[in-house]
Amino acid sequence: MPRRFNPTHWQLGSYWMLLAGVGFAIMGACVKAGAQRFTTGELVFYRSAFGFISIAALIWWQGKPLQTPLLDMQMRRAGVGFGALLLFFYAIAHLPLATAITLNYTSPMFLALLSPWLLRGEHRAHGRQRQIFNICVVGGFIGVCLLLQPVFYRDQLLAGSLGLLSGLGAALAYVHVKQLGMQGEPDWRTVFYFTLLCTVTSGLWMLFDRITPLRWQDIPLLSGLGLSATCSQLAMTRAYRTGHTLTVASLAYSTIVFATLIGVIGWGETLSMHEVAGMLLIIGFGVLSTRQTHT
Numbered sequence: 001m002p003r004r005f006n007p008t009h010w011q012l013g014s015y016w017m018l019l020a021g022v023g024f025a026i027m028g029a030c031v032k033a034g035a036q037r038f039t040t041g042e043l044v045f046y047r048s049a050f051g052f053i054s055i056a057a058l059i060w061w062q063g064k065p066l067q068t069p070l071l072d073m074q075m076r077r078a079g080v081g082f083g084a085l086l087l088f089f090y091a092i093a094h095l096p097l098a099t100a101i102t103l104n105y106t107s108p109m110f111l112a113l114l115s116p117w118l119l120r121g122e123h124r125a126h127g128r129q130r131q132i133f134n135i136c137v138v139g140g141f142i143g144v145c146l147l148l149q150p151v152f153y154r155d156q157l158l159a160g161s162l163g164l165l166s167g168l169g170a171a172l173a174y175v176h177v178k179q180l181g182m183q184g185e186p187d188w189r190t191v192f193y194f195t196l197l198c199t200v201t202s203g204l205w206m207l208f209d210r211i212t213p214l215r216w217q218d219i220p221l222l223s224g225l226g227l228s229a230t231c232s233q234l235a236m237t238r239a240y241r242t243g244h245t246l247t248v249a250s251l252a253y254s255t256i257v258f259a260t261l262i263g264v265i266g267w268g269e270t271l272s273m274h275e276v277a278g279m280l281l282i283i284g285f286g287v288l289s290t291r292q293t294h295t
Contacts, residue, residue: 013242014290016235017251023232025258029266030225038212040089041205043225048198050226051233055192066192070183074190077176078197084169085198091163095156098148103163105144105256108249110171112137115245118175133246136289140253143281146274147256174240174249181241191233250289253282 027047034043059066068074084104091100112134152160180190214222239248257279263269271279 014239014244014247014251016239016243017248018254020232020235020239021251021254022258023228023235024255025262026228027225027232028255028259029262030221030228034221034225037218039206039210040093041202041209042212044085044089044198045202045206046222047225047229048195048202050223051191051230052195052199054226054230055188055195058188059192064186064188066189068185068189070180070185073176073180073183074185074193075197077173077180077190078194080169080176081173081194082198082201084166084173087162087166087169091159091166094159095163096151099150099152099156099160100163101256102144102148102150103160104166104170105141105253106164106167107170107174108137108246108252109141110168111174111249112246114171114175118179133250133289136250136285137246139285140250140282140289143278143285144253144256146278146281147260148278149274174245177237177240178245181237187234187237187241190237191230194233195230247289250286254286257282 031043031047038046058064088100088104091103095103177190181187239251260269260271260275260279264271
């Protein structure tokens with residue numbers, strides 16, 4: 001039976017996205033450190049393989065069933081999510097990093113546009129409340145632009161278009177996550193199928209690209225990458241399953257705030273006034289969005 005959502009639980013459910021934001025920021029730091037030695041395909045593989053092995057071991061240990069009547073939807077979610085990831089990596093390779101991240105983080109705005117049609121089973125906000133949700137999503141994105149300062153050039157139209165498509169693909173993947181949750185699919189099963197497809201596909205990618213010999217010194221970094229990615233995926237899946245979609249979308253911008261703080265602490269980066277203003281906008285609109293789940 002499809003699950004019925006209790007609006008009084010939405011705010012708490014949405015806060016899982018903050019935990020996911022911390023994890024994704026740590027994952028980004030691991031990717032930045034690992035990129036000096038490993039290719040993109042290898043990093044995707046190790047990130048996915050760790051999660052797949054961990055979830056598979058948990059499923060085997062607890063005797064959880066993998067059979068699901070929603071296998072087609074699970075594979076669509078995994079395929080769309082992996083496609084968005086590939087587009088994002090292409091954008092990273094051909095655009096300034098800040099520009100690629102900004103384009104990928106258009107996903108909350110696509111969610112705001114798509115949710116009235118694709119998430120009809122969720123309690124829908126109306127009138128002023130719906131307008132405030134949309135303002136929070138757009139306002140948070142303005143904060144992202146202030147913080148990252150994306151730059152575009154004329155010869156980057158293709159890469160920019162694909163980067164924008166990565167944002168749309170991510171939004172569609174989150175819609176699938178929400179729909180699976182509304183049908184009663186557990187978080188671990190959704191993450192299992194996603195990591196399974198990503199592991200197999202990125203493993204094939206490695207075969208045609210490059211395989212870097214592993215050293216003992218690489219284990220802590222790759223373990224941190226896999227652990228942070230797995231915990232983030234589980235937390236994000238739970239956030240979209242149990243929280244209000246647009247509130248979770250607003251809180252998704254927190255990843256950039258946490259990543260910026262890690263850069264300040266770990267790499268000694270400094271913040272300008274407009275970057276501080278961008279962080280405050282993201283935080284402010286995120287708080288405003290969570291308050292709307294009470295009304």
